Amino acid sequence: MKKNHQHSPYVQPARLIVQLAFLAFATFAAWRHQVLGGGPNGSASVDALCPFGGLEALFKFVSTGEFIQRLNTSDFVLLGGTIALALIVGRYFCAWICPLGTLQELARKIGQKFFRKVQITLPAMIDQPLRWLKYVVLAWALYFTWKTGTLIIRPYDPWAAYAHGFAGWDEVWKEFSVGASILIGSLVIGVFVDRVFCKYLCPLGAFLGITSKLGLFSIKRNCDGCLSCNKCEKTCPVGIKIESMPVVRSAECIGCLTCTTTCPTGKKGSTDEGKTFLLPAIAGRQVKPALIGWLGLAIFLGMIGTAQITGYWRTQPASITAAVTTAGVLDAQAIRGYMTLEEVSKTYGLELDKLYKELGLSEQKVPASSKCKEIGKLLGLSEAEFDTQKVRDAVAKLQSSGK
Template structure:
């Protein structure tokens, strides 16, 4: 195994932790600063699956599903480019939810002395199809309703809102938080449970990868059948049974090709592994493939910023609360102040206060909707942003 190849697992871990830190920082900033024109991007605007969810509406009308922007389409384009060239690199190197699951698995390996758990085939095989059903169901319902219908069930959205407090996360994302917690617990024993069985983005990228150039090839006459590649594979691909691996499940982590012992120092074939990464007809070292994937992804984002199409937040509050050009009280966000709500929806501020049942002395007009309960000294179950939405909806009803 060459020195370059031996360093790839460490490079991968550093890359994963860097992207996890970036999106976690973005989530924290959004909770501290809020969204809107003067705030920080929400996690919804930083998700490639959001691009797929809003694609139908964008093509049909040039608009976006609420909470989604050009950044989602750029990220979608970047992940598709990766899938067509270097496989599911996004899943194996960039996706923060995948990284959280891998960290859970590393904890499990320490707790259980690196014991290798494998899901029984009788459960594993049918469960693999579940993510494709989730993909089809999510896209159908999202495109039919033009809303982020999956959002309450999204474990990544739940993670991002954990920094607003467990109470708020549980109130809005009880199902998503449960899926996140169960996925992380299950990943202590089994690698990447959510990725293998539930993730709709993984399902989409897996199908896209089947059209791409990335393959793993095994020289069967030289393979020593040690089985280390299969033990290292986080998605349990039966590598020993195939000469060419072009599986939709492969996340391009390169664990198999960097683990293969046939090219290690002191062996007959030092520096030459018999498990190869290939792009079309060309063999590519793990180090070069890792670099190419990162360059493609960051290059896509950089080109979008230079072209001026990287947008992660709305230009005005009117854009925040509008649905198909009409003001919609259901879109009022927790970061909006009562004054901003009244101005944006053209309702009298004093009338809004009367409708809500408290005074400006107790809750100043510059109070964000999500902070009203602290001013009132009540729990979230007693007052939340939905109360403001309902009040504005009542005030805007024709008499």
């Protein structure tokens, strides 16, 4: 038999450190954006630091060469990184990097620490149908985002709600009431049920699950040496029936390696010391769990580092004065949501009252100091009814008429 190499005591502590580091970075980035704002002189928004944003932006970018508002090339880099991870080391992003996944895992640790007697396992007849919900959410989000060219899922995004928490509860509740409710609900339920959002609602998890099925990663089990102790299944956060599978290639597997590091076989002092029974594998070749951790980190950070070196990593729009059309005028499509109506008027050399007239607005309801992205909220309209694109269209029309 091969030598045992799965029982490193450092894998799970190391994973927790990686998780907390990414959560801290994402939280700092969210706070910084609220302090500095967006734009060329501001800080990256949470939307520009989301791999799912790359998937949402894909259709519009391919068809028109333009980005959906709030997104940039950074989204494509992060999407590429998560896809590379899924193909090589499975849903590594979900278990090692995703800050929302980390919050859920921390909630679960609290439950296991203080509420051990109130831990819930949903029956299969409820659990299995619910797992299909995330694929429905994925299809819905992509279809309507690609159709409308706006981030349809944004008001329902629990991470967006978390990231805007630094702006104050009033703003969060006005813009992200559903997302905030999902965030709070998933964390409260998560105290008693493992990764409830990941299992049932996450569209990125659904996409990465499909992708990972095409990849190289699996968990290999030696059926003959299995003790049938069920520890691997009891500790699996997504409830995979590991004992019934010689090879685990489930789309639900998040690559946390908890099963391999809790398997009691082969440990020092046991009767089967030196034998391997449950191991991660790449292309069928069993490897150390620690290698999965280091390899995944190298792939993800390596892609970001390469993008930064090559100049492809961009989280914010370039200066608007650089956006000149072939006709020698500023491109109206360069207008961003962080700009006020007064700034738009001055930058594009348009009379403010004519801009108001073209938009059908009154300065009493919408002051000139209002940011383009805030106009819809001031009017009591949704983003689909009034967004920054309407300001762009109005400016383009005024430019073409020479007014």
